[in-house]
Amino acid sequence: MKEAVSMEQGKRSLKEWIIRSVILITGLIIAHFGVTLFLLSDLGSDPFNVLVQGITRKLADSFGLSFLTHGRVHMSVCILIMLILLIIDRSYVKIGTIICMFCGGPIIDLFTVLLGKTASNFTSLPSRVIMVALGCIILAYGMTIVIKSDAGTGPNDLVAVVISDKLKKKFSITRLIADAAFTLAGFLMGGTVGVGTAISVILVGPVAGVFLPVNAKMVEGIIRRIE
Numbered sequence: 001m002k003e004a005v006s007m008e009q010g011k012r013s014l015k016e017w018i019i020r021s022v023i024l025i026t027g028l029i030i031a032h033f034g035v036t037l038f039l040l041s042d043l044g045s046d047p048f049n050v051l052v053q054g055i056t057r058k059l060a061d062s063f064g065l066s067f068l069t070h071g072r073v074h075m076s077v078c079i080l081i082m083l084i085l086l087i088i089d090r091s092y093v094k095i096g097t098i099i100c101m102f103c104g105g106p107i108i109d110l111f112t113v114l115l116g117k118t119a120s121n122f123t124s125l126p127s128r129v130i131m132v133a134l135g136c137i138i139l140a141y142g143m144t145i146v147i148k149s150d151a152g153t154g155p156n157d158l159v160a161v162v163i164s165d166k167l168k169k170k171f172s173i174t175r176l177i178a179d180a181a182f183t184l185a186g187f188l189m190g191g192t193v194g195v196g197t198a199i200s201v202i203l204v205g206p207v208a209g210v211f212l213p214v215n216a217k218m219v220e221g222i223i224r225r226i227e
Helices: 002-010 014-041 047-063 070-092 095-119 125-149 155-167 171-188 195-226
Strands: none
Touching: 014 047, 014 095, 014 125, 014 195, 047 070, 047 171, 047 195, 070 095, 070 155, 095 125, 095 155, 125 155, 125 195, 155 171, 171 195
16 A cells, blocks of 8 residues: 555655645644744644643753743654654655654744734633633644645654554544543643643544544545646
8 A cells, every 4th residue: 555655655756745835834823823823822833743842841841941932842843753753654745744844943032922912801701711622623734634645744744644653543533542641641741731622632632533534535636727
């Protein structure tokens, strides 16, 4: 199956790779807009970023590395995951994975600055819960666009993709398991876990499962029209 996929991908024109990469970047921006809503809600971030928070705080407390930002640590963790995936099965790592690795963290830092003042107006618990729920939906939607662009996937999302393929389980289930593992690891290192994190663990995987077939059709439709 993978050989057939690789042969099909080898026949893609440069134009198609460019189109798929643009779609991937669009999904990446959408997904990290959702992630930023988590971070600014102050109810706990999405599971992967709980891990990033925990690592950031651990490094800052242990070594006084004040220059570290959430975005920089995000990129570093993604690099580590990508290297592990290269060892496990390099066919999953594509040009889009590298794009996600270098762009995800800086996008979060940018959105944090742009949305920070607006988000600070939402102080009541109900409004912040709405931010988290909206962030879940936006994250899941953008993430599935990235996955279905078939130009590569963010290293953190690839964890669930690889497990799903290897164990032949639904992506929504493996995403939930991966999210729970990220949350636990992040919490143990000092990441912020809150109501928002719990909502994310429960909601993102199933919502992504709904969006995957929808975005698969959308991506292939865009490519057919442009090609």
